[in-house]
């Protein structure tokens with residue numbers, strides 16, 4: 001690294017305990033966006049983010065994006081989006097940094113080894129909900145900036161921050177904000193960078209694509225009250241039986257999605273793409289070991305990657321209203337709500353897919369001849385994102401990775417969804433790149449989520465190096 005960047009790296013190393021403490025404070029805020037009872041915590045989290053940017057000398061707008069109507073009909077406020085600015089030198093490149101500080105729900109009883117909201121360090125890993133997804137990476141950006149400032153080094157770029165609190169719940173309100181502010185806040189951004197994903201292996205990566213997501217809800221009702229299965233079993237069309245049949249009709253045992261037409265818009269795979277996938281470093285055995293499984297749906301590295309990144313997939317998440325506690329309760333639930341989602345790949349359209357799903361499920365239900373009430377609804381829908389890897393920003397990313405880690409960046413996609421990536425690219429027409437710092441075994445959304453101290457601290461250096469590199473463009 002050039003001498004000033006060396007100093008920044010040294011400063012980051014020397015202050016790593018402060019950064020861990022800062023992360024501990026953020027992790028303690030239970031900012032679960034999908035849990036309406038935690039909405040105040042998400043709002044407080046957004047205020048904390050705003051204060052942190054202000055302490056760096058930035059200006060902050062906590063932008064109101066309206067309300068959310070819950071299935072019960074209750075209206076609650078959406079958390080504000082933090083729009084921040086730092087620097088406005090017309091001769092400098094302006095970089096927009098996106099991140100989110102809401103988290104997936106977590107409870108100790110879910111099987112965590114430690115309190116999910118008490119950051120706990122063990123064997124070089126920082127355990128806590130949001131450590132990797134996405135509070136750690138957001139803080140790493142802010143610490144990288146603080147390191148330049150502490151050393152009295154002028155920031156070589158102008159920065160704009162877009163930090164939201166609804167990413168884990170479909171980024172509600174964000175697309176509208178983007179459109180409303182495209183000619184103002186977003187107008188002079190040159191590059192947008194996102195760190196909200198993970199490497200595929202131990203090799204640092206740049207991510208150029210994510211899948212989209214359509215989340216569906218099927219509601220089946222058979223009675224106006226739960227029923228004793230001894231008194232009513234064998235006499236009624238049970239809601240659970242209908243729901244299980246509907247869910248079972250969605251995907252077969254090889255993982256093939258059974259909804260007619262789902263593949264019609266998927267871009268055919270080229271030979272060049274297959275070759276690309278062959279060259280990517282990805283250890284199938286390590287992948288299986290991390291999740292504790294012995295066999296996958298696909299046998300080869302290429303096929304597994306293709307089904308993670310390049311083809312749609314369907315997952316069944318849960319059934320609300322069904323008995324799930326310990327013991328042997330014998331009730332017939334009156335009303336059950338099944339939840340499943342489909343990951344979308346480029347060219348698939350959420351509205352078209354939603355129509356295909358509804359037509360199919362209505363047909364499956366009609367064929368059962370059940371008198372029950374059944375409704376399918378699309379809860380949220382977002383498209384996939386693919387970037388132009390020939391953009392200059394990707395060169396800056398490659399150079400930053402090589403400076404910090406001394407290796408070539410791996411170019412990868414992400415099977416998960418970051419709804420705003422496509423919206424930002426589409427609306428602003430600017431280059432969007434993902435610069436992840438998470439590891440593939442970070443267990444995001446799961447029990448014992450963690451970020452390694454090494455990735456947190458080297459990730460902070462990576463962001464500092466990226467800032468230096470992108471300033472050259």
Ligand SMILES: C[C@H](N)C(=O)N[C@@H](Cc1c[nH]cn1)C(=O)O
Nearest residue numbers: 133167168169170196416417418
């Ligand atoms: C990849 C990213 N860190 C992430 O976890 N995204 C979520 C987004 C989401 C959308 N609706 C609900 N969650 C995901 O891919 O599931």
Ligand SMILES: [Zn+2]
Nearest residue numbers: 133134167196
């Ligand atoms: Zn995330």
Ligand SMILES: [Zn+2]
Nearest residue numbers: 133168444445
């Ligand atoms: Zn997430």
